[in-house]
Amino acid sequence: xxxxxPSPLRRYRFAIxxxxxxxxxxxxxxxxxDKSKPDPVVVVVRSVFxxxxxxxxxxxxxxxxxxxxxxxxxxxxxxxxxxxQQVAExxxxxxxAEEATLRYEHLRSDLGFVQKAQPRLLxxxxxxxxxDPKFDTLVISRGSGDGVHVDSVxxxxxxxxxxxxETTPTTASVLLITDQNSGVGARVxxxxxxxxxxxxxxxxxxxxxxxxxxAADIKPGDKIVxxxxxxxxxxxxxxxxxxxxxxxxxxxxKIATITPQVDPDTLEEVYVAP
Amino acid sequence: MSEEARRxxxxxxxxxxxxxxxxxxxxxxxxxxxxxxxxxxxxxxxSLFCDLNxxxxxxxxxxxxxxSFASSPHGGFGSLIVNRTLVSGFVGWxxxxxxxxxxxxxxLFAFAGTLVAETLFYLSVPQGRxxxxxxxxxxxxxxxxxxxxxxxxxxxxLTGLKKAADRI
Numbered sequence: 001x002x003x004x005x006p007s008p009l010r011r012y013r014f015a016i017x018x019x020x021x022x023x024x025x026x027x028x029x030x031x032x033x034d035k036s037k038p039d040p041v042v043v044v045v046r047s048v049f050x051x052x053x054x055x056x057x058x059x060x061x062x063x064x065x066x067x068x069x070x071x072x073x074x075x076x077x078x079x080x081x082x083x084x085q086q087v088a089e090x091x092x093x094x095x096x097a098e099e100a101t102l103r104y105e106h107l108r109s110d111l112g113f114v115q116k117a118q119p120r121l122l123x124x125x126x127x128x129x130x131x132d133p134k135f136d137t138l139v140i141s142r143g144s145g146d147g148v149h150v151d152s153v154x155x156x157x158x159x160x161x162x163x164x165x166e167t168t169p170t171t172a173s174v175l176l177i178t179d180q181n182s183g184v185g186a187r188v189x190x191x192x193x194x195x196x197x198x199x200x201x202x203x204x205x206x207x208x209x210x211x212x213x214x215a216a217d218i219k220p221g222d223k224i225v226x227x228x229x230x231x232x233x234x235x236x237x238x239x240x241x242x243x244x245x246x247x248x249x250x251x252x253x254k255i256a257t258i259t260p261q262v263d264p265d266t267l268e269e270v271y272v273a274p
Numbered sequence: 275m276s277e278e279a280r281r282x283x284x285x286x287x288x289x290x291x292x293x294x295x296x297x298x299x300x301x302x303x304x305x306x307x308x309x310x311x312x313x314x315x316x317x318x319x320x321s322l323f324c325d326l327n328x329x330x331x332x333x334x335x336x337x338x339x340x341x342s343f344a345s346s347p348h349g350g351f352g353s354l355i356v357n358r359t360l361v362s363g364f365v366g367w368x369x370x371x372x373x374x375x376x377x378x379x380x381x382l383f384a385f386a387g388t389l390v391a392e393t394l395f396y397l398s399v400p401q402g403r404x405x406x407x408x409x410x411x412x413x414x415x416x417x418x419x420x421x422x423x424x425x426x427x428x429x430x431x432l433t434g435l436k437k438a439a440d441r442i
Contacts, residue, residue, distance in 0.1 A: 018363075019330070026355060041338070049297065049342075057298045060298055130309075134346075135345070135350075202402070202406070204307070265301075
């Protein structure tokens with residue numbers, strides 16, 4: 001009498017095929033993205049899922065904006081008052097800063113420095129924001145078809161958000177500065193200090209500024225901006241504010257904890273420099 | 275449309291729904307950094323209506339969608355697909371061989387399945403601080419366990435399956 005029960009290998013060959021396919025797709029993805037090329041598998045998946053996700057996200061943000069006052073009425077009134085005061089202060093500071101910029105440009109021109117053109121910025125919606133708690137990443141609605149490329153810088157009006165690490169024709173993946181894999185050359189904005197270091201994320205709501213020399217003049221409240229060292233991020237983009245400073249005993253260096261200027265939780269629209 | 279096609283369509287539609295939930299609502303629903311993993315949860319709960327092969331297929335596509343939107347620049351794409359294929363396939367096998375369709379078991383499947391998937395992922399892509407990763411894994415597993423029963427009941431309605439004997 002013959003036994004008709006198929007062997008486990010035969011019975012589960014479809015699952016085994018899927019495991020092999022997953023491995024092959026993963027290796028292929030790593031190889032293509034290492035060459036800064038779009039992965040066709042990602043292009044197909046995103047072209048199916050990104051448009052409805054973008055539409056649903058826009059609708060859900062609209063609903064949230066239109067109904068938010070129901071839950072936050074009193075706090076919004078207080079916040080409004082505070083913001084009015086801040087706007088008045090910032091307007092006067094802005095006028096002074098504009099005047100200083102004009103004088104600075106004049107002086108640069110007189111000294112024969114090369115004038116840099118302001119980069120063109122593209123507004124982009126968020127297709128998804130940090131869909132996985134392990135990675136601080138975004139997918140935005142602009143891609144290589146709009147001129148976005150790997151290492152394009154992503155900002156908001158408030159400051160630096162991150163950089164592009166993968167593109168498809170219609171979307172791009174952005175690595176937030178709060179991600180553990182992110183590193184940004186930074187400096188203290190205060191004229192008397194100008195200490196430089198590197199901003200590292202660790203997938204939490206704060207950043208660390210490392211490689212600060214022991215003698216670095218840095219204190220809580222200092223604004224941190226990009227230094228322009230490293231070549232990816234232009235200088236002067238606001239990163240955040242120093243919260244605490246402590247000594248890194250092992251390396252005779254200092255480490256500062258930074259509160260990011262841009263809160264990833266409230267991101268709705270970003271600008272990308274193609 | 276045949277019953278089998280309807281069930282397959284129901285499970286496919288559930289993945290689309292899971293993708294939308296994951297892409298749009300996972301981040302806003304976070305509690306102290308812990309977020310639900312809708313794609314994994316739908317794959318695990320869908321596997322309760324499948325055998326090993328069906329569960330593996332659900333896990334494969336859930337992992338592919340997840341990786342296409344959420345993988346980091348330093349690896350993890352293939353690992354997300356493979357570990358979800360493995361875990362969902364295993365749940366399908368358990369359901370086929372060991373357990374029978376039972377709503378009471380769903381939070382347990384969701385919690386354990388999420389923890390195993392996150393552990394496998396950490397072993398293949400050991401990035402970040404272990405403590406932080408453990409916190410995230412447990413938070414996601416608890417979130418998924420909490421959402422497991424409603425998702426299971428929704429899937430039962432979508433697929434038209436009522437009991438274990440009906441499984442694909």
